[in-house]
Amino acid sequence: MAVTASIPMTQPTALPAWAREMWRYRVLYLFVLPFAALVVVFGLWPIAQSLVLSFASSATAFRLNPDYVGLENFETIFSDRRFIASLNVTLFYTAISVVLNVAFALGYAVLLSSRYLKRGNTFFRLAVFLPVITPDVAGFIVWKWMYNQNFGAVNAALGSLGLPLFGGIADSDTVLSALVVAELWKHVGFYTIIFLTNMQLLDPALDEAAELEGATAWQRFWYVTLPQLRPAITINVVFALIQFLKTFTVVVVMTKGGPNFSTNFISYYAFQKFEQASYGEAMAMASTLFGLVLVLTYALYWALERTDWR
Amino acid sequence: MQLKKWLPAAGAAFLVSTASAAYAETLVVWHDLGDNGVNWFNELNELYQKENPDITIESVSFPTDQWFGKVIAAINTDSAPDLIYNNYERVIRIQNQTDKVMDLSDAFASIEDKAFLSDADIGVATYEDRMIILPIQRVQMGFGARTSWLEAVGEPFPETWEDVLRVSQKFQEEDPDGNGQADTFGIAIEAANPRDLIHMLDLYTFGTGLRHTLLDPDGQVVINQPRHKEVLIEVMKLFTDYKYVAPDSVNHSFAEMYQVIEGGRAGMFRVGDWNVKKWDAEAITGDFTIGSWPKFAEGDTNAVVIGGMRGVAVPENAPNKDASLAFAKFMLTKEAQAASLNNVGAAVRGDFEMEGLSPNRLFFAKPEHNLNAYDFPESINPAYPEIEAEYHARLLDAIDNPPDDWSAYVESLAADLQALADEKKS
Numbered sequence: 001m002a003v004t005a006s007i008p009m010t011q012p013t014a015l016p017a018w019a020r021e022m023w024r025y026r027v028l029y030l031f032v033l034p035f036a037a038l039v040v041v042f043g044l045w046p047i048a049q050s051l052v053l054s055f056a057s058s059a060t061a062f063r064l065n066p067d068y069v070g071l072e073n074f075e076t077i078f079s080d081r082r083f084i085a086s087l088n089v090t091l092f093y094t095a096i097s098v099v100l101n102v103a104f105a106l107g108y109a110v111l112l113s114s115r116y117l118k119r120g121n122t123f124f125r126l127a128v129f130l131p132v133i134t135p136d137v138a139g140f141i142v143w144k145w146m147y148n149q150n151f152g153a154v155n156a157a158l159g160s161l162g163l164p165l166f167g168g169i170a171d172s173d174t175v176l177s178a179l180v181v182a183e184l185w186k187h188v189g190f191y192t193i194i195f196l197t198n199m200q201l202l203d204p205a206l207d208e209a210a211e212l213e214g215a216t217a218w219q220r221f222w223y224v225t226l227p228q229l230r231p232a233i234t235i236n237v238v239f240a241l242i243q244f245l246k247t248f249t250v251v252v253v254m255t256k257g258g259p260n261f262s263t264n265f266i267s268y269y270a271f272q273k274f275e276q277a278s279y280g281e282a283m284a285m286a287s288t289l290f291g292l293v294l295v296l297t298y299a300l301y302w303a304l305e306r307t308d309w310r
Numbered sequence: 311m312q313l314k315k316w317l318p319a320a321g322a323a324f325l326v327s328t329a330s331a332a333y334a335e336t337l338v339v340w341h342d343l344g345d346n347g348v349n350w351f352n353e354l355n356e357l358y359q360k361e362n363p364d365i366t367i368e369s370v371s372f373p374t375d376q377w378f379g380k381v382i383a384a385i386n387t388d389s390a391p392d393l394i395y396n397n398y399e400r401v402i403r404i405q406n407q408t409d410k411v412m413d414l415s416d417a418f419a420s421i422e423d424k425a426f427l428s429d430a431d432i433g434v435a436t437y438e439d440r441m442i443i444l445p446i447q448r449v450q451m452g453f454g455a456r457t458s459w460l461e462a463v464g465e466p467f468p469e470t471w472e473d474v475l476r477v478s479q480k481f482q483e484e485d486p487d488g489n490g491q492a493d494t495f496g497i498a499i500e501a502a503n504p505r506d507l508i509h510m511l512d513l514y515t516f517g518t519g520l521r522h523t524l525l526d527p528d529g530q531v532v533i534n535q536p537r538h539k540e541v542l543i544e545v546m547k548l549f550t551d552y553k554y555v556a557p558d559s560v561n562h563s564f565a566e567m568y569q570v571i572e573g574g575r576a577g578m579f580r581v582g583d584w585n586v587k588k589w590d591a592e593a594i595t596g597d598f599t600i601g602s603w604p605k606f607a608e609g610d611t612n613a614v615v616i617g618g619m620r621g622v623a624v625p626e627n628a629p630n631k632d633a634s635l636a637f638a639k640f641m642l643t644k645e646a647q648a649a650s651l652n653n654v655g656a657a658v659r660g661d662f663e664m665e666g667l668s669p670n671r672l673f674f675a676k677p678e679h680n681l682n683a684y685d686f687p688e689s690i691n692p693a694y695p696e697i698e699a700e701y702h703a704r705l706l707d708a709i710d711n712p713p714d715d716w717s718a719y720v721e722s723l724a725a726d727l728q729a730l731a732d733e734k735k736s
Binding site: 149255257277 | 709
């Protein structure tokens with residue numbers, strides 16, 4: 001009412017219902033329009049351009065009138081065994097990272113919200129959130145040094161404990177786990193904060209009632225707390241899925257896609273193709289990744305929303 | 311009255327100012343040489359303005375990957391800079407992507423003072439019968455070793471591959487930096503990207519006097535020829551058998567390799583002519599000796615490698631084409647070349663005063679060693695980068711899963727690469 005009260009009331013009657021609705025709230029639309037315009041110009045337009053260029057030949061991709069080659073770039077990348085390997089390792093890494101990050105964040109949030117953690121609560125919250133606001137490159141450079149085979153802290157600690165040394169990012173058998181840990185450190189604080197926020201909205205009466213009925217702590221968590229955390233779980237899983245499917249910075253800083261292409265995720269492979277002036281293939285890879293993110297995100301969101309959490 | 315009095319004067323002043331503004335030109339150069347390059351072009355601007363006071367030279371440096379994208383996009387959308395400056399093989403890519411890099415043959419023919427350029431220099435500048443760059447800076451790369459480390463382990467500068475292996479062993483076992491820790495490696499190397507590991511192979515291959523790393527001009531794979539095979543296997547064994555390089559080297563590109571060199575973790579390394587000025591003043595502070603690359607066999611010849619040619623190119627749609635061509639030709643004059651050597655550490659002529667240069671800088675500026683140039687395969691085989699990328703991928707796999715029989719592995723790899731080269735040729 002406050003919005004409509006200050007505007008002229010002469011409403012065109014010949015318009016269809018949706019247009020009359022928009023007319024009625026036109027001031028509201030005027031306020032949101034600039035942001036939407038920015039999204040179109042800086043978000044949707046580049047996406048549309050890259051989709052178009054994925055059908056262009058590399059040699060002419062940046063000309064005013066590129067030569068279009070149909071699906072040739074997509075045929076090329078899907079017949080490239082390294083792209084298939086890249087696709088597989090991206091999906092595998094994403095699956096592992098999403099599960100670990102969300103599970104770890106949930107566990108940490110439960111611990112932080114415990115009524116018994118009275119001292120140092122702020123410190124522990126800060127400790128888990130600080131990596132989120134640390135610049136990506138700086139954080140990953142430190143991890144790279146920690147994994148260094150020559151003077152890294154990880155192997156120094158393992159060696160002093162008499163444990164076998166860790167191959168870290170120099171060994172194709174261990175590099176994925178090394179990156180999973182580094183990225184867990186980097187991102188888990190964000191997911192933890194979302195869980196903590198959701199936990200502050202839980203109804204304590206439900207937990208108390210279950211306790212009075214004789215439910216164990218595990219049963220109360222599983223049947224009372226967890227279903228109430230559904231919004232946070234959904235948003236965290238979706239965020240994490242998007243985050244890890246697009247993994248790029250950690251690879252650029254720490255592994256350059258190696259050793260032996262074992263961390264050659266799609267984003268990085270597309271970037272390398274771009275650097276080699278294979279613009280059409282690079283755009284086809286980027287478009288494939290974009291499609292993958294869209295489909296998987298929607299599918300996961302749909303599945304999580306339909307799940308019976310009780 | 312007052313207005314009437316001043317109006318003609320103001321009009322005249324306006325006409326004079328617009329006329330001189332129309333005459334004055336600013337030439338913009340896009341390069342990737344960083345601060346050294348910006349300083350060089352600033353000095354060139356001062357020198358050029360002595361004879362051409364109405365022309366100003368402005369340079370902009372981009373990281374190499376951004377340079378590619380910006381140049382290609384600008385040329386293809388008719389917003390090109392006046393001049394572009396980079397390595398010849400990068401300009402070839404620009405030409406392939408735009409078809410708008412000017413043929414400089416006529417401009418080159420009109421230069422009288424050019425006897426200092428060899429046929430090889432001119433050959434590199436030519437692509438598909440067009441002279442796409444004027445060659446300005448020859449890129450030389452030698453083999454370097456930490457002087458104090460050699461003294462600490464009682465070794466002279468390594469001349470042969472056997473020397474390199476022996477010195478590497480000592481650098482790793484005898485604590486040459488005296489810090490009480492086993493934290494040093496024999497050799498700095500890079501292997502992350504296709505150009506990294508192959509670049510290292512190029513240096514050891516050309517440094518021992520061979521002429522091709524992967525393909526000869528007829529498109530035949532050479533890696534299984536006896537001398538080439540030995541170089542390839544020995545360099546690969548640095549990673550797998552000898553372990554004279556840092557284990558992390560498989561993830562190292564140029565930046566990481568420089569950290570290993572400048573951080574004092576490896577005793578032998580590549581020295582480019584552009585590295586010397588910095589390494590004389592800081593990082594290594596002059597504690598390095600430069601020489602030719604080691605030879606692998608008795609009959610081989612040690613050489614310093616000419617690894618490329620940087621040059622200036624003019625887009626067909628440059629805003630001030632005539633002025634750009636005139637400035638491009640100026641870059642080959644003595645004074646411009648002296649400025650190039652002073653700022654970037656490289657030039658194509660050396661017939662000027664070089665007093666005050668350190669011995670390390672004179673090593674490249676007044677070469678008294680064998681020089682062996684790259685075969686520049688990109689200029690004759692458009693599919694070369696693709697074949698090279700496959701070669702690199704297979705080598706990375708061999709580092710990760712070392713074969714029991716290296717010789718058989720190289721034969722098999724050569725057959726696969728030949729099939730790929732033939733397929734691309736057809």
